[in-house]
Amino acid sequence: MELGVGIIGHKFMGKAHSQAWLDVAAFFPDLGVRPALKMMCGVGDDVPDVAAQWGWEHSTQDYHELLGRDDIQIVDICTPNNLHARMAIDAARAGKHILCEKPLAMNADECLAMVQAVREAGVKHQVSFCYRRCPAVMLARELVRQGRLGRIYHVRASYLQSWLTDPQRPMVWRLKKEVTGSGAHGDLNAHIVDLARHITGDEIAEVCAMAETFVGERPAAADPARTERVTVDDALLFLARLRGGAVASFEATRYAQGHKNDSRIEINGEKGSVAFSFERMNELSFFDATRPRAEQGWTTIMATERDAHAYVAAYWPPGHVIGYEHQFISQARDLLEAVACDGATWPDFVDGLRCQEVLDAALVSAEQRAWVQVEQRQV
Amino acid sequence: MELGVGIIGHKFMGKAHSQAWLDVAAFFPDLGVRPALKMMCGVGDDVPDVAAQWGWEHSTQDYHELLGRDDIQIVDICTPNNLHARMAIDAARAGKHILCEKPLAMNADECLAMVQAVREAGVKHQVSFCYRRCPAVMLARELVRQGRLGRIYHVRASYLQSWLTDPQRPMVWRLKKEVTGSGAHGDLNAHIVDLARHITGDEIAEVCAMAETFVGERPAAADPARTERVTVDDALLFLARLRGGAVASFEATRYAQGHKNDSRIEINGEKGSVAFSFERMNELSFFDATRPRAEQGWTTIMATERDAHAYVAAYWPPGHVIGYEHQFISQARDLLEAVACDGATWPDFVDGLRCQEVLDAALVSAEQRAWVQVEQRQV
């Protein structure tokens, strides 16, 4: 069985997702369904070339053309945040199943509209919180689920990057609020808020945040003599309480020298702890406090065992480590299966909404310098 | 030259400081001054034995007796927090130079009274923020001082322990507010607030805190059938801004499985970062972003070079790692020298006050659920 896929976006995420569609059937031959890479949509002269490069049959600059094709069942949205809602709603109305990059939209209201649209249309919907499917992260979640950590006391998450450290680095679209909604916050905190939800199965109840823009003006990309205003946060930290009683901290920044793509989460419970850092994505650290005291310690688990770790059987033998793109391949696999078998997708647009509600509350908190409750919209 | 020392306190800290007084002259023969271990004061039947064990000539249960001795020039206060102010003020009035355990007192007002007392008496005063004198920490401070990190963007500090994780662990004095003032906060945040000040040379301007007591009642030590109320925080986290513009986070907890005595601090600047964790106290991690890009990375510096790292020349050859007590030995060395040569002490009671002002502000913030400015008392 073959499912036609169309992708919107031909830059970084467009390429990462393309690679997943290109490889998924090779790695998962037993899935019984393979994608047909029908069309890539993007804006720019290079779209046809990029499309050909990654194996897409056709290309276009108009996403409506893509949505209008009968041979496309799945639409993969890899555009800047401000386009997600409109495109996803249009795709739903066109009856397409949807994979959408994170954060799901510019704010929770947009997310809610998207949830309503996909529900009305009865299409599958999945958000690309890619780190969920790291085998090491899947193991962390499984350990929590099994009660191996007991009562959760602490969640400690940070997503540290460093690419803005230099004040002379020119302006990019990621620093414009009208395109992204926020800065490090929506880009990075979105991931770790989702990881906290994914691994603990709990929800964030209230937050207190602090935002900072370290460098307020940057040289314009087109004309370095001119500067443009940065209108988003460079860093956003927040404290939080989870419904289950745990306390938590989250931090996103693009100013942490030494951290390139360091998405980290640690969870401390009564009986044990887990810790993950993306830069060593094949490894999960697990502290099991139920072991004999003489032997307790942090165990660095290389999550590359075919018979024990999620998705690994499809890839390489033990210790033959996987990389960034495998998360996208596994994600594509699961969506294909959900569509083919009418199964459940995860994380879905409701997860995207829940994450956004936390992000929105944190932004309000940072502005008001006060604790803010996270209100969950009914869906 | 010999200086008489008297110590008040004969438990954990009393022993750690005793070991320092016992060894300091052996490790630092060129200092020209050695301590005479005159008297230990404590409460309990075991005081004479403990005193003899650690080489103290005399013992007493009455600290006034100790303060009254002419052969004692230095008084070392290792008692619970609620006794610091009274004892230090009495010691100052008795003309003794003082080393006092941290946190300096129960609150900033007490600290201020202590500062005034030592100034009036003209005695030397030093606070036992022991981690300052780790060679690795000294190196971190030196790198910041040299401008190797450039503008500081982030301070990220946590002090994680796990000894309260078990809800059945019986009550101890450290969980009673009247004795300690606070829980993990005063015990642990005191250290990392001081480390942040020490390394950055900057002051904390405002804070927003969250406190949590995970286990509100614990079995009484004397009668496990009965429970007693825990009246302090089990964990206290806070966000902060430094005067120089950096954003910061601090976290103290006794509920983090896998962390035994994990006092950590990381500082990210425009040109580099440093990171330290006490559990690997011989190592400093340094990221130098001015190196060629191909070679940039976190350098794990083993701070055991005699000709390059503070205090090390007195101890062992390179790679022959030192332990917890060396911090106290180095601290004793510096106080002896300051007294003998009428030199400066550091950190002194003003540092203790500054730290306490931050701790106090954080406690108020946690109670009021609001940002609180740290006000510096004039001294």
Next chain:
Amino acid sequence: MELGVGIIGHKFMGKAHSQAWLDVAAFFPDLGVRPALKMMCGVGDDVPDVAAQWGWEHSTQDYHELLGRDDIQIVDICTPNNLHARMAIDAARAGKHILCEKPLAMNADECLAMVQAVREAGVKHQVSFCYRRCPAVMLARELVRQGRLGRIYHVRASYLQSWLTDPQRPMVWRLKKEVTGSGAHGDLNAHIVDLARHITGDEIAEVCAMAETFVGERPAAADPARTERVTVDDALLFLARLRGGAVASFEATRYAQGHKNDSRIEINGEKGSVAFSFERMNELSFFDATRPRAEQGWTTIMATERDAHAYVAAYWPPGHVIGYEHQFISQARDLLEAVACDGATWPDFVDGLRCQEVLDAALVSAEQRAWVQVEQRQV
């Protein structure tokens, strides 16, 4: 421009290489040449399915059929070791450019015949010493080349796996001498001998080896009640001297619990050291003894910088780590370029021969329990 590729072998290596051919043009669009996946050859009923899965147009069970096709310019040999020589020589005679898995053959004589065949045919030849092209390994080599390590004193290499630890694990072809020539030695030492040559640019002059077969009989795969003799080494260690004066040690084993695919090499020189372990393949450790003593330490370089580390520009942004297969993709890229532009290949069959001469000497040494000189055949 398109180059037709045929692959022989459809198991582990066949798949790893297939993935490279499938993705290489997408990751390296500017190369100007792309492979056309023409035919997969293998033995077994599943060959057509595996071929289709990985995008090969045709499949066969007869490699002569593959060699006979005019639309194939490159032949990729991924079969067991005992077939390499025959297939490569046939391929050369058929005028095909060749990529061959390691070790190049069963012994140096076979290798020599292969070298002669490809030279006579004037075809490109490359050996799949895949670890060479890890960006971190490439950096290690570059540092040595720049003289950053100064005179080399030590090479310390080991390749540790653990899949045979259980004595009940059934027999596999890798444990039969007639198929493989040797056990852990040819499979694993081949890689680290090559890495030592690659990074140091030096040759191994003499060796002294010890071989061990820990489990001499294993259950037959087809009939566990019956056992079969293991006829290869389970572990083989050897000491060595390099021509340039360095001393070296090599160890290969399949019995090291805790090591899954742990290919390691460390090189110590007068001015510095480098260390690499495949299980953290994105990282190179570099100790630069020319730095100020206070700052010397092991720097963990994440070799993911587009503008500074080999091949990375084609993959993901900094810190978005790559995995096992990228080595094969980079290897395929370089071969395509060499064929298209009539450029040099590396490592070529002469490198395969040089490695095999060392392996052969070590086998003789282990048998004779004596030091053995490595003689280099003239080519």
Next chain:
Amino acid sequence: MELGVGIIGHKFMGKAHSQAWLDVAAFFPDLGVRPALKMMCGVGDDVPDVAAQWGWEHSTQDYHELLGRDDIQIVDICTPNNLHARMAIDAARAGKHILCEKPLAMNADECLAMVQAVREAGVKHQVSFCYRRCPAVMLARELVRQGRLGRIYHVRASYLQSWLTDPQRPMVWRLKKEVTGSGAHGDLNAHIVDLARHITGDEIAEVCAMAETFVGERPAAADPARTERVTVDDALLFLARLRGGAVASFEATRYAQGHKNDSRIEINGEKGSVAFSFERMNELSFFDATRPRAEQGWTTIMATERDAHAYVAAYWPPGHVIGYEHQFISQARDLLEAVACDGATWPDFVDGLRCQEVLDAALVSAEQRAWVQVEQRQV
């Protein structure tokens, strides 16, 4: 009860042992016996000062004077290797219990004479293989004893230092064969051969070694214009087989940049592995292959639990790491107890002999370029 101690040697080891005698009674108050630091013997003008510094009552330049004192029951020999045998035999004849630095002597014959002397005299005898008493090493041994590793396949030990890397570093006595017997070999391999015996409980049966002197002439310390010949090995590596069937490798060098005092050992068994590195001496790495496969990994055990790790109860709370000297304090404690209670010492002179037999065999092997059996003398 008090036991008089006399120490011979006032340099590095003399100081390290002095610190142990100074502190041992304070850390181990329940031992019921404390040392009286009676006399230090050394050669040089500074002996009286060093003696006073470390708390020794008297000093002398003549070790016979020390041996002649009635108030000394224990003699601690910290002199260069070529003096051990004579002094130990004299001490035994004087009826003194003996602690002797490693390696026990210049060769196995000397060791044998020492064993005979202490046996005839009926005195206690202990060798200062200090690393044995690291709590982490004690745990490794305990795990092997409990059968947690199952059959041992591999021992992999190295002791890497870097202090000779610079060819211009002047001559020292450690590089003269007549004083030391060998270079890195006796100094460093002695420790790791002992660790291998200590942890595995097995004996080394045969060895094949390679020695290298990288820098054959060094500036004389007194007159840098003149050079002196280095007459010992700079590095010595050897392969070995243990009686129980394991294969092993050992490496000692003073030319490994990046390693300051890196004494390492790793042991791989059927059911698990352990690994230790002195530079992180508070940690043991344990891989337990009997855990569920999903959770298997290297566990970094911080061996600082009072109720679970050897000696720790006497020192600090969990995570308050210990340093180099605690090994000597624990060693002094055990010897005091053995003398006071007429108990067993370990490691004793027979252990010193067994280690020396291995070292001697390796030296012969390096010279003969051949495998050499380790013959155990009857004692």
